[in-house]
Amino acid sequence: MAQTKSIYTCQNCGTQVPKWMGRCPSCNEWNTFVEEVVAKKQKSGKLLAQILGNQPVTLENIQSSKNNRIPTTITEFNRVLGGGIVPGSLLLLGGDPGIGKSTLALQMALQLTERKVFYASGEESLQQIKFRAERLKLSNSNCYFLSETSLENLIAQTEQVQPELLIIDSIQTLSSELLESPAGSVSQVRQCASTIMKLAKRTGIAVILIGHITKDGSLAGPKVLEHMVDTVLQFEGDTNYMYRILRSGKNRFGSTSELGIFEMTGTGLCEVANPSEQLISKMSDHVSGTSIASTVEGIRPFLIEIQALVSSAAYGTPQRSATGFDLRRLNMLLAVLEKRAGFKLIQKDVFLNIAGGLKISDPATDLAVITSILSSNIDVPIDHKNCFAGEVGLTGEIRAVSRIEQRIAEAQKMGFEKIYIPGNNKGFDSSKFHIKLVPANRVEEVFKSAFG
Ligand code: TYD
Ligand code: MG
Numbered sequence: 001m002a003q004t005k006s007i008y009t010c011q012n013c014g015t016q017v018p019k020w021m022g023r024c025p026s027c028n029e030w031n032t033f034v035e036e037v038v039a040k041k042q043k044s045g046k047l048l049a050q051i052l053g054n055q056p057v058t059l060e061n062i063q064s065s066k067n068n069r070i071p072t073t074i075t076e077f078n079r080v081l082g083g084g085i086v087p088g089s090l091l092l093l094g095g096d097p098g099i100g101k102s103t104l105a106l107q108m109a110l111q112l113t114e115r116k117v118f119y120a121s122g123e124e125s126l127q128q129i130k131f132r133a134e135r136l137k138l139s140n141s142n143c144y145f146l147s148e149t150s151l152e153n154l155i156a157q158t159e160q161v162q163p164e165l166l167i168i169d170s171i172q173t174l175s176s177e178l179l180e181s182p183a184g185s186v187s188q189v190r191q192c193a194s195t196i197m198k199l200a201k202r203t204g205i206a207v208i209l210i211g212h213i214t215k216d217g218s219l220a221g222p223k224v225l226e227h228m229v230d231t232v233l234q235f236e237g238d239t240n241y242m243y244r245i246l247r248s249g250k251n252r253f254g255s256t257s258e259l260g261i262f263e264m265t266g267t268g269l270c271e272v273a274n275p276s277e278q279l280i281s282k283m284s285d286h287v288s289g290t291s292i293a294s295t296v297e298g299i300r301p302f303l304i305e306i307q308a309l310v311s312s313a314a315y316g317t318p319q320r321s322a323t324g325f326d327l328r329r330l331n332m333l334l335a336v337l338e339k340r341a342g343f344k345l346i347q348k349d350v351f352l353n354i355a356g357g358l359k360i361s362d363p364a365t366d367l368a369v370i371t372s373i374l375s376s377n378i379d380v381p382i383d384h385k386n387c388f389a390g391e392v393g394l395t396g397e398i399r400a401v402s403r404i405e406q407r408i409a410e411a412q413k414m415g416f417e418k419i420y421i422p423g424n425n426k427g428f429d430s431s432k433f434h435i436k437l438v439p440a441n442r443v444e445e446v447f448k449s450a451f452g
Contacts, residue, residue: 006179008033011186035187037178069253070165070206073111076262076271077104080233080246082254085165088204089253090197092171092225094213095235100244100264101210103132104235105167107268108208110138117142118163122149122173122183136268149183151176151192155199163205168196170210171225186224193228226250238324241357243278244269247298259298276303276414279356289376292387293368294407294419295360301403301410303387305355306365308372313349324354325369326361333370333392340396341443343377364401366392367420370443371450380451385417388446396443400424408433420446 008020011034013027023030069084078084085091095101102123109117110133117140121129126147133139144161148154151174158166168174174192175183182188193209200207211225213234226232230252237244246260261272272278280292280303289308294301306325313319322330330352337343350373354360367390375382389407391399401407404425411419412435423441430437440446 005038006035007038009036034190035179035181035185037176037191070112070115072108074104074108074260074271075273076246076260077108080248080254080258080260081231082251082258085206085208086230086253087164087206088200089206089231090193090200090229091206091208091231091233092211092229093208093233093235094211096239097212098239099235099237100262100269101235102169103136103264103268104246104262105169105208105210106132107136107138109143109165109167110136110140112165113140113142115142115165116144116161116163117165117167118144118146118158118161119167119169120146120148120154120157121169122147123169138268149173149175151195155195158199158205159203162203165206165208166196166200167208168210170212172212190224190228193225197228236359238357243272243356243358245297245358255299257298259300275300276410279303279358280305280414286381286384288379288381289372291368291372291375291382292384292416293360293362293365294387294389294411295362295365296403296406297360297362299403299406301406303410303414303416304358304360304365306368306372307353307355308369308376309351310345310348310373310377313347318347319349319351321350322352324357324359325352325365329363329366330369332394333366334373336392336394336396336443337370337373341447343374345373345377348377363391363399364389364407366390367398367443367446371446374447374451378451382450383418385415386420386450387411387416387418388420390420390422390440390446392443398422398424398440398442398446404428408435408437411435420450 007016009016010024010032012029012032015024015026020033024032069086071078071084093101109119126145129145146157171189171192172184175188176191179187179191196207231248232250234247234249235244242264244262244264248256261275262269263272291306293304293306295304320331334345334350338345367388370392371382371388389401391401393399400422404421405428408419412433416435418436418438420438420440423439438449
């Protein structure tokens with residue numbers, strides 16, 4: 001049997017020791033040793049043969065693999081990937097526990113009836129997988145399941161099954177017998193991922209690795225993975241709400257600015273093809289404190305409802321709270337309202353909420369945020385046929401935003417009659433829109449026009 005040896009390497013200074021230590025004797029850092037497998041030395045003759053077998057080529061001599069992506073039946077997923085899964089690629093699907101990663105992966109596996117799919121789970125038993133499949137009301141006789149945590153067996157079984165797509169749920173539960181450290185540790189995650197990567201490149205099997213990423217990134221495993229894989233997809237959302245967003249953080253075969261929107265239902269994840277409709281449909285007409293923003297996430301425009309509640313502070317210090325919006329940015333906007341537009345909000349509690357539990361980072365939502373705050377403060381509703389797009393600067397000026405034409409087009413498509421846009425956003429053809437455009441340069445102009 002081949003002899004393998006493991007060695008412990010300090011991740012800070014590179015010192016190697018034969019046994020694990022809490023503190024590096026060389027650089028004095030704590031808890032930096034990670035177990036690694038020492039590769040056996042190869043005979044130089046074999047090495048030369050390998051080098052000769054793998055020679056450089058020119059671009060014309062490389063076979064193009066343009067059309068052999070594996071399109072999944074989930075359009076939103078294909079959109080984020082840039083068309084489909086590339087054979088031989090390694091894709092990391094990350095996200096908080098309970099967000100729906102296993103559900104998404106299983107749905108995809110069961111819907112790919114034309115391809116051989118291998119779904120290996122270390123998290124769930126075969127009965128649990130079957131139970132989930134029944135809940136999803138899906139079945140696929142071309143899909144093979146394995147409940148396994150040993151890397152070596154998984155590799156052997158994959159070679160046997162020879163699937164086109166391998167799904168591993170999750171990388172943190174896999175462990176290699178060559179290492180002593182527990183599953184989920186940095187050294188195990190790295191060893192498993194690199195073995196799987198070699199398998200993928202050698203056989204052309206596309207691999208989806210599922211990984212848990214905690215909010216503060218405290219779990220080091222997936223961070224190590226990000227460098228090794230070809231594509232990183234992040235599944236986000238608030239588990240208490242039904243909307244989920246799939247974003248790509250890294251994509252060697254497509255753009256990273258696309259995003260997919262899903263809704264978690266009783267029978268799995270459904271695609272949301274027209275998010276605007278879903279996110280504003282339940283809007284009630286004559287309630288103060290709501291405002292619609294025309295926002296762009298990635299390159300996708302949609303309309304979203306912003307809700308604000310302003311009330312007199314019951315206790316000494318007023319509360320400011322925001323759900324789905326950056327609290328520091330809210331405080332900044334409140335300071336602008338106070339200082340530049342003369343609104344007395346200092347003794348008021350301000351609560352801000354983005355509909356549907358989504359998180360918005362687009363600065364063009366500023367204008368809708370401040371109008372919703374003002375609407376609640378003076379208790380005057382905003383005309384429900386109005387919407388807003390504009391970034392607010394520190395002096396109360398409205399700054400130009402990106403993709404203004406898409407924002408206007410989306411508002412028009414959704415039947416809005418008026419959109420407030422930054423006065424500086426020029427250089428586009430406004431004649432093609434029939435929605436009324438209201439360019440504004442300062443927040444006061446918007447207030448005067450929207451609240452009469
Ligand atoms: P899951 O895919 O297990 O999350 P992850 O793998 O990311 O940890 O999803 C778990 C949640 O999804 C769980 O709270 C129940 C919910 N869910 C539904 O609402 N509908 C469904 O059809 C399924 C399968 C799960
Ligand atoms: Mg899971």
